[in-house]
Amino acid sequence: MNNSRWLKTSQILKNFKVFPRKRFGQHFLVNFNILRKIVEIANISPDDVVLEVGSGVGNLTYLLSQKARLVLGIEFDKNLLPVLNEVLQGQPNVKIFQGDALRLNLKELFKGLNFPNKLVSNLPYNIATPLIVSYLKTYPQIKEMVVTIQKELAQKMIATPKSKSYSALSLKVQFFADPQIVMELSPNVFKPPPKVKSVVMKIVRLTSPKVAVEDVDLFFKIISASFAYPRKTILNSLISSQFFLLSQEELAESLKEGSIDLKTRAEALNLEEFTNLYRTIKTKLN
Numbered sequence: 001m002n003n004s005r006w007l008k009t010s011q012i013l014k015n016f017k018v019f020p021r022k023r024f025g026q027h028f029l030v031n032f033n034i035l036r037k038i039v040e041i042a043n044i045s046p047d048d049v050v051l052e053v054g055s056g057v058g059n060l061t062y063l064l065s066q067k068a069r070l071v072l073g074i075e076f077d078k079n080l081l082p083v084l085n086e087v088l089q090g091q092p093n094v095k096i097f098q099g100d101a102l103r104l105n106l107k108e109l110f111k112g113l114n115f116p117n118k119l120v121s122n123l124p125y126n127i128a129t130p131l132i133v134s135y136l137k138t139y140p141q142i143k144e145m146v147v148t149i150q151k152e153l154a155q156k157m158i159a160t161p162k163s164k165s166y167s168a169l170s171l172k173v174q175f176f177a178d179p180q181i182v183m184e185l186s187p188n189v190f191k192p193p194p195k196v197k198s199v200v201m202k203i204v205r206l207t208s209p210k211v212a213v214e215d216v217d218l219f220f221k222i223i224s225a226s227f228a229y230p231r232k233t234i235l236n237s238l239i240s241s242q243f244f245l246l247s248q249e250e251l252a253e254s255l256k257e258g259s260i261d262l263k264t265r266a267e268a269l270n271l272e273e274f275t276n277l278y279r280t281i282k283t284k285l286n
Contacts, residue, residue: 013057016083024077025126027198028056029148031189038200039063041182042120042146051116051142053101053131054124056080058087064120065091072116074101074109076124102127106139115141122148125194129153129169132203136176137216143205146182151197154181161270168227171271172220175210179203211275218285219278226266226274234269235262246284254280 012018029035038060044050044067055061055073057080064071065088073096075084081098088094097109107115119135119142128149135142152165157179159165173179183200187193213219225241226234238244238251246254255262258276260269269277 012083012086016079016086018057018079018083021077025124026054026056026077027122027125027190027192027194029060029122029189030191032059034185034189035060035063037183038120038122038146038148039067041200041202042118042144044068044118044120048118049114049116051106051119051121053119053121053127055084055096056122058084060120060122061088061094061096062091065094069093070095070114072110072113073097074099074104076100102131102134115139117141117143119145119147121145125150125196132157133169133172136173136203136205137220140205145177145203146200147203148185148198148200150194151181151184151199154179154199154201157201157203162268166267168220168223168266171223171274173203175213175216175219175271177203177205211271213275213278215278215282218282219274222278222281223266223274226269226277230265230267232265233263234260234266237266244281244285246281250284251281254284 044064046069048068049070049072050064050068052061052064052071052073055075061071061073071094073094075081075096075098078098081096084096088096123131128147132145132147155165156167156169157173158181159167159170180202181199182202185198185200225238228241229237232240235252235255239248244251252262254277257280258273260273260277
């Protein structure tokens with residue numbers, strides 16, 4: 001993208017009277033050098049089909065289109081569609097879809113197209129957590145994600161047991177992938193500047209999940225229930241969640257059979273230990 005094109009994008013914002021919407025979690029990434037670094041981090045090749053969630057005003061979309069075979073963008077805000085049409089005119093390898101990325105069935109949406117193998121996005125803050133977990137779980141075709149998200153959220157994804165940021169999110173992401181923080185960003189590279197710190201994160205899908213689990217939904221529900229009441233022991237948290245049709249005695253037995261101390265908290269358990277708990281609970285539910 002040359003300077004004239006870049007200035008044109010800023011002018012388009014004024015022409016279309018587009019303003020970032022807080023309720024959509026919009027913070028447009030407007031620093032050209034940062035956008036270029038994100039594309040470099042994603043290591044886009046001419047064979048890659050890239051998904052971008054939250055195409056915004058199209059600046060990252062345009063840069064991706066210069067490297068990728070195809071860029072598939074999803075934008076929720078209908079007011080941005082005329083802007084995207086203007087910024088991306090003349091780019092035959094870009095297709096923009098309007099809708100809620102959390103609700104859309106991507107297999108249906110991209111029917112007849114090559115399915116994306118990479119996700120590269122400045123994710124809207126209000127959908128980042130559920131979207132990353134959902135896409136890791138639902139779309140194994142997406143082998144790599146390079147996303148701009150809140151630093152606090154990224155720290156949870158890379159956290160280890162007994163650390164301050166360790167949570168259900170840590171386990172769910174690490175079950176599928178290897179997450180790492182690549183670069184921290186100044187609020188000033190966004191319009192408007194967010195009040196929280198942001199980072200660029202790279203999430204690489206593992207060849208296979210770290211532990212063998214037949215029912216991922218049940219496994220994740222057990223993890224979520226275990227962390228639902230962080231100050232309680234894992235036994236009391238499971239009891240309080242009222243999710244399982246198991247008595248207090250059966251839950252206690254499940255923990256004991258999984259070699260888990262009844263007085264421990266969820267934050268102390270790793271993936272393998274949660275797998276043991278999953279197996280004992282699953283046996284009792286059956």
